[in-house]
Amino acid sequence: MAEKDMRERIKEVAVEHFNINGYHGTTIRNIAKDVDCSLPMIYYYYHNKKDLFDEIIKKEFFELLKRQVSLLRTDNIIELYTKFVNDLNFLSDYDKKVYRLGIKVYLSFDGDEELMEIMDEWEKTILPRHYQILKSHLKNVDNDIAVIRTLIHLLETLIESIVVKNRYLPEEEIREEISIVLRGCE
Amino acid sequence: MAEKDMRERIKEVAVEHFNINGYHGTTIRNIAKDVDCSLPMIYYYYHNKKDLFDEIIKKEFFELLKRQVSLLRTDNIIELYTKFVNDLNFLSDYDKKVYRLGIKVYLSFDGDEELMEIMDEWEKTILPRHYQILKSHLKNVDNDIAVIRTLIHLLETLIESIVVKNRYLPEEEIREEISIVLRGCE
DNA sequence: ATAGTATTGTAACGAACGTTAGATAGAGAG
DNA sequence: CTCTCTATCTAACGTTCGTTACAATACTAT
Incomplete structure (x- = not known):
């Protein structure tokens, strides 16, 4: 049930981070921290950092x-x-x-x-x-x-x-x- | 004699790198490589990465x-x-x-x-x-x-x-x- | 209830980062 | 020739990065 939620939440936080810090200035760790989930969660829903940005x-x-x-x-x-x-x-x-x-x-x-x-x-x-x-x-x-x-x-x-x-x-x-x-x- | 040259050359290359890769995407190592000097040279002329960008x-x-x-x-x-x-x-x-x-x-x-x-x-x-x-x-x-x-x-x-x-x-x-x-x- | 799948977590990998300590080379002054 | 100072180097420090192996949990269908 939480799949859609989590995936969207990651994307929302990622938008925020990419906006403020740019692609290179954004870290998966900081995104995970703000989503309040573990680090590999992001790799569960997105292939990698670039995939997240591209989407x-x-x-x-x-x-x-x-x-x-x-x-x-x-x-x-x-x-x-x-x-x-x-x-x-x-x-x-x-x-x-x-x-x-x-x-x-x-x-x-x-x-x-x-x-x-x-x-x-x-x-x-x-x-x-x-x-x-x-x-x-x-x-x-x-x-x-x-x-x-x-x-x-x-x-x-x-x-x-x-x-x-x-x-x-x-x-x-x-x-x-x-x-x-x-x-x-x- | 080469002081002014080296300092300017570092800045020129830095402008190029910051332009293409942004602040966070630019590394002191890559700048040094393109200037064809050692890494600490950059710290000899500029206090740190941010100082170079600011100038x-x-x-x-x-x-x-x-x-x-x-x-x-x-x-x-x-x-x-x-x-x-x-x-x-x-x-x-x-x-x-x-x-x-x-x-x-x-x-x-x-x-x-x-x-x-x-x-x-x-x-x-x-x-x-x-x-x-x-x-x-x-x-x-x-x-x-x-x-x-x-x-x-x-x-x-x-x-x-x-x-x-x-x-x-x-x-x-x-x-x-x-x-x-x-x-x-x- | 249990097997199986979907979701989440812990811990670590190797690589690259910014930065610095300290050695070396070269030039000019005495 | 030696001393000093400036310019440059090699080598490393500690940290953080993207990414992954793998264990644990939660949900679903039987």
Whole structure:
């Protein structure tokens, strides 16, 4: 009965430790201590340290991203992006840490080559996806691709502020900044 | 005679290692191996591992920032910021790695509490500094503070692209994006 | 109740870590 | 030539790391 619990608890604590100390700074012993279990328990549920780290990125992080994207409903385009960013303010602590860890790997500040390649693949999908969302609203804008690129760059910093630096970004400020970039569209 | 050389060589190699493997992933032994000197040499010039890391951030990184800022001459405001970002493309490999390491600490992905506080202090100076540069150009803009905030956020991602992700950003793209945010000013 | 499987624990392995004690080599001064 | 001081080395210390062999317990099905 405790299987699922224990496995999840280990992962939760691991997310915390990897976040604070990075991959190399995190020790299996410290994770076990915080989970309040013996050291080999972690090897019972995860093949090794790297396996534990990989599961957090490959499964938890990308599932979180998908969940986040699926919430998008297109009415007003500025409200769409404002909501997208603002929702991050209210992510659970666990999700925020998973997100933060994902960004850390995305910036190749942690993880290995294999995870970096996965991130690169994912990054390539970003521009086309936003182009799909925005193209109909940018008919009368000449440099539409540049606007989309700028928006993506802005979103990246806003996300980092909330998730990485752990700041609270007021919805009104988010809306202001997105409006400045998308000013004159639709 | 070789004193200055050896000390600098150790620091250069250390920057490389801290960049790739992070603080905890970097070992004094591997640094010594790449410098091609014995292990205690590093302790001859630096008090310990943390002292070596601290010198890179406290001295090298902040001196690089100051050097970068001092190059700014205000003629056209869009050209000013375009040049500021574009110059990063042509930073030496060493400076780029120092910059990258600084950003890593800035995002609290590495380093300790003490270095984080230094970064926080520095971050507080960013908005006022840009306000000083931009205020005269934003007389006829209503939400001037929001524009400055947006610009700072955009700059942050552009810098990260070049320095952290090690991409080359064409000058024209940089100018385009900055123009979109500063559109309508002056 | 018991056999068998799933879960957890104790204790240890070898390797690698940060750091230091102490020896050695080389150059300049007298 | 010898003394001194700086720069460098060899060798080791104690600690902690990831990982595993193996014993003990708890649960489940018969």
